Amino acid sequence: SSDFFADKYLQNQHWVITAGPTREAIDPVRYISNHSSGKMGYAIAHAALRAGAKVTLISGPVDIAAPTGCELIQVISAEQMHKQALTYAPQATTFVACAAVADYRVADIASEKIKKDSDVMQISLIKNHDIVADVAQLAQKPFIVGFAAETQNVEQYARGKLMRKNLDLIAANDVAKAGQGFNSNDNALTVFSAIDKIEIPLANKHIVAKQLVSLINQHYLLKHT
Numbered sequence: 001s002s003d004f005f006a007d008k009y010l011q012n013q014h015w016v017i018t019a020g021p022t023r024e025a026i027d028p029v030r031y032i033s034n035h036s037s038g039k040m041g042y043a044i045a046h047a048a049l050r051a052g053a054k055v056t057l058i059s060g061p062v063d064i065a066a067p068t069g070c071e072l073i074q075v076i077s078a079e080q081m082h083k084q085a086l087t088y089a090p091q092a093t094t095f096v097a098c099a100a101v102a103d104y105r106v107a108d109i110a111s112e113k114i115k116k117d118s119d120v121m122q123i124s125l126i127k128n129h130d131i132v133a134d135v136a137q138l139a140q141k142p143f144i145v146g147f148a149a150e151t152q153n154v155e156q157y158a159r160g161k162l163m164r165k166n167l168d169l170i171a172a173n174d175v176a177k178a179g180q181g182f183n184s185n186d187n188a189l190t191v192f193s194a195i196d197k198i199e200i201p202l203a204n205k206h207i208v209a210k211q212l213v214s215l216i217n218q219h220y221l222l223k224h225t
């Protein structure tokens with residue numbers, strides 16, 4: 001296979017990647033979620049594996065198959081993803097937070113199916129833990145890459161998240177632009193470090209992932225050598 005000739009430049013690295021959406025239960029039959037397909041996170045996992053890394057993929061519910069050779073940890077809710085991320089991240093060289101984590105969970109999950117008794121109803125929500133920010137607080141912390149899906153002020157919001165969450169890199173995508181981001185097969189990223197700004201042009205998510213994995217490794221090596 002073409003793998004025989006691939007450069008295994010990540011041979012001694014362990015990547016932990018979060019991917020997909022999370023689901024926040026309302027009652028036994030309903031949930032709150034988002035349009036994340038998991039394609040970008042799974043493409044990053046695939047590219048890191050091809051480059052020789054050990055890969056742990058912590059994934060919310062998606063319709064796609066995990067790449068062969070990765071360790072797949074399946075979760076449903078944001079709090080489950082948080083727990084698994086904090087379990088695996090201390091052993092990782094690199095942590096990539098690609099998941100579209102629900103920002104809030106339902107305060108009181110109904111134990112029985114909610115009936116349509118009233119014309120108006122309200123659901124109280126509580127903020128979930130910030131997974132990537134908590135990984136960045138670990139004493140034993142990996143090289144950390146976040147994502148930022150924005151519809152406006154992309155650079156300003158992405159740089160804000162980079163600094164506030166104490167990340168090494170953040171990959172921003174403008175989800176308001178047609179043909180990229182949530183659920184699309186293509187993506188374009190602008191990757192920010194504290195000092196750099198690198199554009200990865202619009203292409204299939206597998207091509208973008210390959211370039212992003214190489215870019216992450218370059219910055220990882222800069223920090224560790």
Ligand code: CTP
Pocket residue numbers: 018078097098099100101102103128129130131132133145146147148149150161
């Ligand atoms: N993230 C996370 N845990 C959360 C929320 C977000 O790990 N509870 C991660 C995402 O995986 C992504 C980054 O934080 O890598 C930014 O997510 P985003 O939704 O863009 O930012 P938020 O901090 O949630 O802010 P907002 O949604 O208000 O823009």
Ligand code: CA
Pocket residue numbers: 101102103
């Ligand atoms: Ca969010």
